[in-house]
Amino acid sequence: xxxxxxxxLISLLAGLWRIWRGxxxxxxxxxxxxxxxxxxxxxxxxxxxxxxxxGILDVALVLALLAAVxxxxxxRRFNSKPAGGNEEKS
Amino acid sequence: MWxxxxxxxxxxxxxxxxxxxxxxxxxxxxxxxxxxxxxxTWLRLQAPDLALAEAAxxxxxxxxxxxxxxxxxxxxxxxxxxxxxxxxxxxxxLGAAAGLAWSFWTLLQLPAxxxxxxxxxxxxxxxxxxxxGITAVLLNFRSYDTxxxxxxxxxxxxxxxxxxxxxxxxxxHDDAQSDGDETVTGATTSPEQQAPALLKSLVHLxxxxxxxxxxxxLWAGSTxxxxxxxxxxxxxxxxxxxxxxxxxxxxxxxxxxxxGLTIGVFIFLLVAVSPMLTGYAFLAYPPGWAGVLIILxxxxxxxxxxxxxxxxxxxxxxxxxxxxxS
Amino acid sequence: xxxLQIVFISIGCLFFIIGTVGLLRFPDVxxxxxxxxxxxxxxxGFIVVGLIPxxxxxxxxxxxxxxxxxxxxxxxxxxYLVANQHIRQTRKPE
Numbered sequence: 344x345x346x347x348x349x350x351x352l353i354s355l356l357a358g359l360w361r362i363w364r365g366x367x368x369x370x371x372x373x374x375x376x377x378x379x380x381x382x383x384x385x386x387x388x389x390x391x392x393x394x395x396x397x398g399i400l401d402v403a404l405v406l407a408l409l410a411a412v413x414x415x416x417x418x419r420r421f422n423s424k425p426a427g428g429n430e431e432k433s
Numbered sequence: 434m435w436x437x438x439x440x441x442x443x444x445x446x447x448x449x450x451x452x453x454x455x456x457x458x459x460x461x462x463x464x465x466x467x468x469x470x471x472x473x474t475w476l477r478l479q480a481p482d483l484a485l486a487e488a489a490x491x492x493x494x495x496x497x498x499x500x501x502x503x504x505x506x507x508x509x510x511x512x513x514x515x516x517x518x519x520x521x522x523x524x525x526x527l528g529a530a531a532g533l534a535w536s537f538w539t540l541l542q543l544p545a546x547x548x549x550x551x552x553x554x555x556x557x558x559x560x561x562x563x564x565x566g567i568t569a570v571l572l573n574f575r576s577y578d579t580x581x582x583x584x585x586x587x588x589x590x591x592x593x594x595x596x597x598x599x600x601x602x603x604x605x606h607d608d609a610q611s612d613g614d615e616t617v618t619g620a621t622t623s624p625e626q627q628a629p630a631l632l633k634s635l636v637h638l639x640x641x642x643x644x645x646x647x648x649x650x651l652w653a654g655s656t657x658x659x660x661x662x663x664x665x666x667x668x669x670x671x672x673x674x675x676x677x678x679x680x681x682x683x684x685x686x687x688x689x690x691x692x693g694l695t696i697g698v699f700i701f702l703l704v705a706v707s708p709m710l711t712g713y714a715f716l717a718y719p720p721g722w723a724g725v726l727i728i729l730x731x732x733x734x735x736x737x738x739x740x741x742x743x744x745x746x747x748x749x750x751x752x753x754x755x756x757x758x759s
Numbered sequence: 760x761x762x763l764q765i766v767f768i769s770i771g772c773l774f775f776i777i778g779t780v781g782l783l784r785f786p787d788v789x790x791x792x793x794x795x796x797x798x799x800x801x802x803x804g805f806i807v808v809g810l811i812p813x814x815x816x817x818x819x820x821x822x823x824x825x826x827x828x829x830x831x832x833x834x835x836x837x838x839y840l841v842a843n844q845h846i847r848q849t850r851k852p853e
Contacts, residue, residue: 347806349436350772352473354779355466356443361782361791362462363450369788369845373795374462375496376837377782380799380830381775382469384806387826388768389476391813398481398658400822401650405485405667406472407826408643409493411833412670412677413465415632416497418840419677420504629843635836642829 348388355381375417379410437477444470457506461499468492481658482567485650489666490742497673498746562723563655571660572727576716580701583734587698590741590748594686597748636678643671651735655724661731665738672743684747690740697737701730767809774802788845796838800831 358377365371383406390399447470450463468491475484554566554574561569571579647667653659675682704726705716713719718726781794807827814820 345436347768347772351775352439354775358779358782367788369841371458372841376795376834378469380803383826383830384803387810391810400819402481402484403826404822406488407829408646409489409670411639411829412674413493413496414833414837415677416500418837420500631836631839
């Protein structure tokens, strides 16, 4: 169980490389999606690996909800800037 | 154990990435990563309440707020490398790290404390009105701290709102063009930026779900991890999501909004002061009423915190734009 | 039941690894979106199915499924929006 969590954690950190390097803006927007999916999976695995702590499933649910909001926010943020530059005033 | 090691390394990598990125957007992404890894750390330390708060506020809402801020920042001028400043900063950082290490070392040398907070809490929790330890401490044994915390939040939003008013007055003198291009949580008006239908459907699904989860987290705070701050953050997230789907929520600073912002602190103060009228101490709940009063206070706090966090997004002062979204 | 759970969770992790490899190695943005969305969500689904027998109440199972459905819905909408935005940016002559 913990092994699976480790694998997912490494997978999360590896995905960061693409977000760092991604040449297009779309690659950066995928960050929220990567974190949301992998993060929720890790929390779900932790809820079974650490059974004495109650309420971890609620954390997973809240994380899933906030990840959904963050995913939309990341995309809409760039939708408002059609020129593509994220630090320039358009 | 290996999980914790990789988590620790990931935290450091994310923290370094925040500061060392060339682009601000990469820094924000690393900050959100740091938030999620920190939430995982709280889980490993068996603190699900903190993990809830971190996931909701630290990773989610703060990430969106930072993205918003990115949109209104002027392009920063290139910073020339100044050797003197760099050397001074390195010396100060190393000194602070050494001081921290020394204090940590002396802390380990101290004898173990003679009191046990966990036992004290377990002995008194039946009197507190709730059965979850963290809520008992936050809302009963140390409720003074919580009162001051929400008062600080209220002061923050008051400052934010007043800055917005004065900024708009000074902007009226400028001839700032409004190109219809607002940041994420402002109301976008350009025709090609109308929310796609798929987004609208998702928003219509998610907002009620967020609100229901907020009420659940609030109610669950009595017996399991949860509480007013986490529920308030979920409500703010519902508001932010609605704005992202171009639904107009809380965009006018009118009496209703102001009532919602202040009702948390107001009710809390009311409950805190009214025992003094009958001879009890400040913030002493009358016997038998503790559970009911705690729920009441938490409900009002949830409303206030949700509206405060939401207003910080919508009504925060913006530079060089034609006022906020209202 | 225990072995079946391990099998499901392992398949889930495998899909996550596949998704990340695809994210890192695919040549085009649109293909990367495919890898991330489809593989990761499938991996999450397998993990959720594998964790269902470990739960102690029906409410917990419902929470698990709700997490998965939420992430599924949000990922699909997010992938659509990202791809849409990307196509509009690269096709528009600026």
